[in-house]
Amino acid sequence: MAIFNIFIVSKSGGLIYHYDQANAPMQxxxxxxxxxxxxxxxxxxxxxxxxxxxxxxxxxxxxxxxxNGVPLTSGTELQDGRDAFEVIEAxxxxxxxxxxxRPKATTNEKIVLASMFYPLFALAVQLSPExxxxxxxxxxxxxxxxxCMQTLTGVKFLVVCDPKQAGVDQLLDKLYxxxxxxxxxxxxxxxxxxIRADLFDQNLQIAIEQIERxxxx
Amino acid sequence: MxxxxxxxxxxxxxxxxxxxxxxxxxxxxxxNEEAKLLYGMLFSIKSxxxxxxxxxxxxxxxxxxxxxxxxxxxxTPTGVKLVMNTDTTVTxxxxxxxxxxxxxxIYVEYAVKNPMYVLGxxxxxxxxxxxxxxxxxxxxLFKA
Numbered sequence: 001m002a003i004f005n006i007f008i009v010s011k012s013g014g015l016i017y018h019y020d021q022a023n024a025p026m027q028x029x030x031x032x033x034x035x036x037x038x039x040x041x042x043x044x045x046x047x048x049x050x051x052x053x054x055x056x057x058x059x060x061x062x063x064x065x066x067x068n069g070v071p072l073t074s075g076t077e078l079q080d081g082r083d084a085f086e087v088i089e090a091x092x093x094x095x096x097x098x099x100x101x102r103p104k105a106t107t108n109e110k111i112v113l114a115s116m117f118y119p120l121f122a123l124a125v126q127l128s129p130e131x132x133x134x135x136x137x138x139x140x141x142x143x144x145x146x147x148c149m150q151t152l153t154g155v156k157f158l159v160v161c162d163p164k165q166a167g168v169d170q171l172l173d174k175l176y177x178x179x180x181x182x183x184x185x186x187x188x189x190x191x192x193x194x195i196r197a198d199l200f201d202q203n204l205q206i207a208i209e210q211i212e213r214x215x216x217x
Numbered sequence: 218m219x220x221x222x223x224x225x226x227x228x229x230x231x232x233x234x235x236x237x238x239x240x241x242x243x244x245x246x247x248x249n250e251e252a253k254l255l256y257g258m259l260f261s262i263k264s265x266x267x268x269x270x271x272x273x274x275x276x277x278x279x280x281x282x283x284x285x286x287x288x289x290x291x292x293t294p295t296g297v298k299l300v301m302n303t304d305t306t307v308t309x310x311x312x313x314x315x316x317x318x319x320x321x322x323i324y325v326e327y328a329v330k331n332p333m334y335v336l337g338x339x340x341x342x343x344x345x346x347x348x349x350x351x352x353x354x355x356x357x358l359f360k361a
Contacts, residue, residue, distance in 0.1 A: 024271065062273075102273065113268055116261065120265065124258075124283050125283070126244070126254065127254065129221035129237070132284075133285035133286060136281045139262070140278075140309060141277055142275050142277070142279065144270055
């Protein structure tokens with residue numbers, strides 16, 4: 001059981017706080033390939049992604065992290081200035097050691113994700129078959145569960161955790177309490193701005209550790 | 218326990234069937250407009266969930282719950298999407314079984330195996346409607 005992520009979204013949809021699981025396991029696989037490559041790679045946004053051919057722990061959607069130990073910097077460019085696709089397509093470079101892994105969301109992507117939830121939340125109200133429905137409270141997938149609590153003032157607390165994690169509702173209440181105590185009562189905090197308060201971080205960390213260990217606060 | 222309504226989309230996002238049982242709130246929207254809105258939301262949820270997931274997913278998005286209803290989602294490898302709204306006391310795995318039988322026993326049997334049915338077009342077969350109604354009403358989830 002684990003808490004993977006926590007997001008706090010202001011009433012206008014901006015991300016004002018996020019927490020990542022500190023010791024999140026990195027799923028990385030390195031393998032040596034001969035020519036021609038038996039997996040299909042494609043460019044997707046600023047990443048090189050596996051498009052076809054799952055094998056040996058390399059899965060669809062994994063992105064290329066390094067070629068022969070040289071990490072990819074931005075986009076398809078290697079740290080030594082060469083283009084990843086040119087290296088992969090040239091026969092004389094083989095055998096090649098390629099490292100793949102599940103891409104981690106960058107801070108920018110997290111901001112995008114947080115603001116993406118806003119319309120989903122609103123649409124769930126619109127598409128309700130019954131009157132007076134709230135927005136999304138729980139969203140379930142096979143790998144995680146997202147819990148959402150919206151306060152009366154419109155601030156949303158999102159907790160992404162293991163599907164079997166217990167006591168998340170208590171954690172959401174605790175988060176609201178911490179937000180009220182350490183963000184709102186802080187004279188240096190201006191509304192709608194990112195929360196930077198050590199006391200908030202510390203107390204949140206304690207709450208997360210307790211919920212992961214015991215399942216209640 | 219209640220089943221509110223059922224939406225069926227094909228792989229391109231066309232609404233091919235809609236049926237409602239105990240729907241209490243009706244929007245002023247046209248059915249097709251509402252279907253587009255729903256499909257758009259599901260599409261966004263899928264990409265949202267994919268980016269947020271800490272590990273590789275198998276089934277992906279399963280369901281979401283609000284204070285009044287639960288939306289249950291089932292997508293086949295061919296891209297046919299089934300969406301069923303139920304009340305919140307129902308858990309997802311039970312509805313998923315029902316959706317699987319709607320797909321296997323109704324859609325495949327009375328739409329795909331019907332030579333008069335053109336794939337991707339709205340299903341107008343009366344037999345399909347009757348069989349679907351029977352299956353859903355026979356389910357323990359259904360109580361008007």
